[in-house]
Amino acid sequence: MAEQFDYQQLDELLHSRIRLAIMAVLVSVEEAEFTFLREKTGATDGNLSIHLKKLEEAGYVTARKRFVAKKPVSSYKLSRKGRKALGAHIERLGALVQNGHL
Amino acid sequence: MENTNNPSRPEDELQYIRSIIADSRASFVEDGKPYVLWGLIVAVGMGITYISVLTQRDLYIGFVWMVLVLIGWGSSIYYLIQQRKQTQRAPSFLDRIQRSIWTACGSALGLSIVLILVFRHSNPAEPSIHPFYVTFVTSLILGIAYYLSGIAHDIKWLRNIGFAWWGGAIVMYLWPSVHVIGINAAMLILFQVVPGIVLMRRYKRITSQSAEA
Numbered sequence: 001m002a003e004q005f006d007y008q009q010l011d012e013l014l015h016s017r018i019r020l021a022i023m024a025v026l027v028s029v030e031e032a033e034f035t036f037l038r039e040k041t042g043a044t045d046g047n048l049s050i051h052l053k054k055l056e057e058a059g060y061v062t063a064r065k066r067f068v069a070k071k072p073v074s075s076y077k078l079s080r081k082g083r084k085a086l087g088a089h090i091e092r093l094g095a096l097v098q099n100g101h102l
Numbered sequence: 103m104e105n106t107n108n109p110s111r112p113e114d115e116l117q118y119i120r121s122i123i124a125d126s127r128a129s130f131v132e133d134g135k136p137y138v139l140w141g142l143i144v145a146v147g148m149g150i151t152y153i154s155v156l157t158q159r160d161l162y163i164g165f166v167w168m169v170l171v172l173i174g175w176g177s178s179i180y181y182l183i184q185q186r187k188q189t190q191r192a193p194s195f196l197d198r199i200q201r202s203i204w205t206a207c208g209s210a211l212g213l214s215i216v217l218i219l220v221f222r223h224s225n226p227a228e229p230s231i232h233p234f235y236v237t238f239v240t241s242l243i244l245g246i247a248y249y250l251s252g253i254a255h256d257i258k259w260l261r262n263i264g265f266a267w268w269g270g271a272i273v274m275y276l277w278p279s280v281h282v283i284g285i286n287a288a289m290l291i292l293f294q295v296v297p298g299i300v301l302m303r304r305y306k307r308i309t310s311q312s313a314e315a
Contacts, residue, residue, distance in 0.1 A: 020119065020122075021118075024122035024126070025192075027123065028123050028126040028127050028194070029193065029194045030192075030198075032191065032192040033192065036191040036192040040122065090116065093115055093119075
């Protein structure tokens with residue numbers, strides 16, 4: 001069986017695969033609409049909204065709401081704090097891999 | 103209920119992040135369609151012009167070019183509207199750079215063609231630029247567009263096509279003759295249509311890999 005690693009060494013918020021996926025999508029674009037994030041993460045509307053709210057509350061993403069052809073459109077952008085957190089998370093994972101999971 | 107779905111190993115988590123980033127980036131891979139479209143349109147126009155000049159026969163060149171340019175612009179507008187739907191959902195810096203390169207170079211191409219071929223006699227006091235040099239100028243500009251696109255997309259062979267266009271420009275400048283029209287048509291097939299087809303195949307491969315993942 002695969003060796004387990006200590007999750008407490010990592011960012012609590014980024015434990016969730018959906019939240020991690022949202023962050024990974026946002027790092028490769030300037031900003032992304034809700035529907036684009038839904039398509040890329042494969043999450044349901046409700047689930048995605050909950051995770052986006054958590055990331056927004058933590059200051060990892062910023063939301064922008066506007067109307068396009070009278071329909072509300074929400075776009076999300078990775079904040080500087082979020083970019084730093086994702087970078088640190090990836091660095092920590094890299095270190096864990098190099099050190100044989102500690 | 104929150105679905106945390108933690109991976110079992112950090113390797114898996116890193117791989118997961120990589121696959122998500124690769125999948126997102128696949129949305130912005132150059133699909134090569136405008137390269138093939140404009141390459142074919144201008145190559146056909148150049149080919150017919152070359153035959154017309156060589157055989158001294160009136161092949162309705164003006165009408166042919168008008169139809170070709172209308173087809174090109176019509177298709178380009180349709181393509182840009184489709185692309186806009188995608189890029190509006192998730193704009194990327196790379197996409198903005200790519201559009202800027204081709205808008206700048208496309209405008210320079212259009213201006214140089216119109217100024218050299220249409221308005222070349224506007225100032226009779228000054229010697230006009232011979233129409234043969236239009237292929238030299240357009241090749242220089244296409245070289246810039248390919249070089250910058252290759253750098254932006256990090257595709258070496260696409261960048262090197264810029265050197266091929268510049269090489270062709272030197273040849274057309276040093277030996278201006280009626281044959282530059284034929285050379286230019288051949289270059290459009292080799293260095294515009296063929297790279298476009300390669301980019302289309304690459305786009306299909308990357309998007310299908312991302313869909314499978």
